Amino acid sequence: MENLKSPWKLYAEQVSAAAEIVDSYYRGQNSLEPTADHTQSVSLSLPPSAPQDILVARQTVIDSASKLQQLAIGPNEYLPYLALQYQYLGCIRWLCHFSIPSILPDQGSLSYTEVANTAKIPELQLRRIAGMAITGGFLCEPSPSMLAHNPTSVLFRRQQGLVDWALLLSEISAPTAQKMVEVTERYGETSKKTETAFNVQYDTDLPYFDYFGQRPALRARFASYMKTVGSFPGTNIKHLIHGFDWASLGDATVVDVGGSNGHASIAIVNAFPQLKCIVQDLPETIANAPPLPESLHSRISFMSHDFFKLQVVEGAAVYLLRMILHDWPDAEAKKILQNHVEVLRKGARLIIMDTVLPTPGSVPTNEESLLRYRDLTMMQMFNSKERELSDWAALLDGIDAEGGKLVLKAVEKPFGSVMSVMEVTYSPNPVVNGTS
Numbered sequence: 422m423e424n425l426k427s428p429w430k431l432y433a434e435q436v437s438a439a440a441e442i443v444d445s446y447y448r449g450q451n452s453l454e455p456t457a458d459h460t461q462s463v464s465l466s467l468p469p470s471a472p473q474d475i476l477v478a479r480q481t482v483i484d485s486a487s488k489l490q491q492l493a494i495g496p497n498e499y500l501p502y503l504a505l506q507y508q509y510l511g512c513i514r515w516l517c518h519f520s521i522p523s524i525l526p527d528q529g530s531l532s533y534t535e536v537a538n539t540a541k542i543p544e545l546q547l548r549r550i551a552g553m554a555i556t557g558g559f560l561c562e563p564s565p566s567m568l569a570h571n572p573t574s575v576l577f578r579r580q581q582g583l584v585d586w587a588l589l590l591s592e593i594s595a596p597t598a599q600k601m602v603e604v605t606e607r608y609g610e611t612s613k614k615t616e617t618a619f620n621v622q623y624d625t626d627l628p629y630f631d632y633f634g635q636r637p638a639l640r641a642r643f644a645s646y647m648k649t650v651g652s653f654p655g656t657n658i659k660h661l662i663h664g665f666d667w668a669s670l671g672d673a674t675v676v677d678v679g680g681s682n683g684h685a686s687i688a689i690v691n692a693f694p695q696l697k698c699i700v701q702d703l704p705e706t707i708a709n710a711p712p713l714p715e716s717l718h719s720r721i722s723f724m725s726h727d728f729f730k731l732q733v734v735e736g737a738a739v740y741l742l743r744m745i746l747h748d749w750p751d752a753e754a755k756k757i758l759q760n761h762v763e764v765l766r767k768g769a770r771l772i773i774m775d776t777v778l779p780t781p782g783s784v785p786t787n788e789e790s791l792l793r794y795r796d797l798t799m800m801q802m803f804n805s806k807e808r809e810l811s812d813w814a815a816l817l818d819g820i821d822a823e824g825g826k827l828v829l830k831a832v833e834k835p836f837g838s839v840m841s842v843m844e845v846t847y848s849p850n851p852v853v854n855g856t857s
Contacts, residue, residue: 432489439481446475469654473836484785512554514591517584522577530569582649585642597622597801612750618801629802651684655839658688664833664842667693673738678728679745682710690720701726731760743774750805758820765847776807777841825849
């Protein structure tokens with residue numbers, strides 16, 4: 422017992438050892454020597470392409486540092502530190518709404534007065550809100566009364582999708598999350614898509630996507646968010662490319678069901694030129710899809726289709742459902758799957774890319790918290806959920822497969838992905854005494 426380390430020492434040593442690994446890699450990759458100045462314009466973040474052992478070390482730093490911080494804060498200061506999070510989100514919303522990231526230059530700084538005059542906002546409000554955001558790692562103040570970008574905030578200048586993501590979080594997701602109490606009090610146990618926290622917050626009888634469908638600005642913002650989130654490490658489209666043996670399909674067709682603007686299909690055909698993709702989505706989504714590069718016109722086509730209706734494309738090798746089924750409660754998810762039974766009976770495969778929720782405590786805490794955040798978002802917006810592996814198996818077992826069953830043939834979780842790639846095939850029932 423004398424050699425048993427206290428949590429303080431254990432977490433500190435884990436952070437120190439893992440940080441040394443990350444730092445050594447960084448120094449070996451860059452001529453720039455890291456400094457203690459966190460406002461520097463060059464990011465010290467690891468690229469997603471870093472070796473797996475380096476990314477594992479980074480995850481250890483995040484997880485152990487988080488546990489060490491929780492230990493240091495203790496129960497008495499839990500609420501004050503919790504309060505910081507909603508203030509940070511409020512600041513980001515205000516800054517994005519008034520276009521502060523786009524007003525500030527990529528390099529250099531502007532005075533608070535210049536920024537306030539350009540944005541037509543009160544300077545004192547800007548100073549106070551930016552001051553809070555800076556403590557959370559967004560923007561920096563290189564000298565008194567001067568405001569500038571840091572490596573995080575400058576990305577919001579360069580990528581409009583991040584601004585759209587931030588506004589969806591702050592204007593839709595965060596207010597909706599506060600209505601979980603009202604949903605439970607009003608509806609109790611419910612799986613209806615019109616009895617969600619979203620419905621309560623916005624006083625609407627419309628499901629989430631129908632509500633967005635009637636509001637072009639929200640629909641465009643959501644499409645921008647979906648495109649952007651596909652480039653981030655945990656949801657990067659590369660995980661779809663690496664999570665299934667697409668090359669084995671040869672010269673074949675993939676149907677991208679609910680494929681929005683076709684970002685997944687573009688990645689597939691770019692990586693595997695022998696494949697062709699058909700992107701299916703609702704008419705309004707297809708109508709607003711940005712034009713494809715001319716080089717892809719012969720390999721990607723768009724089709725209006727409602728996945729609650731029978732799949733109309735026959736002869737494809739794969740039908741892809743990426744980030745689709747988690748948006749829907751079990752009853753609706755089963756309808757989507759049921760509409761693909763006939764094409765699966767003819768030998769096609771269904772590729773589902775969605776989260777497979779881990780059992781509690783089976784993965785690092787930070788990774789689990791991000792997955793459970795996604796699960797709660799599904800509940801709040803759609804009365805759906807992120808499913809554990811047993812839930813996915815049960816969902817497939819509930820499909821009427823007409824003389825057979827849908828089988829979860831393989832599950833692959835690419836390193837760094839928050840989602841798994843699941844391969845589903847049709848298996849006929851065994852023949853017994855001449856009958857199946």
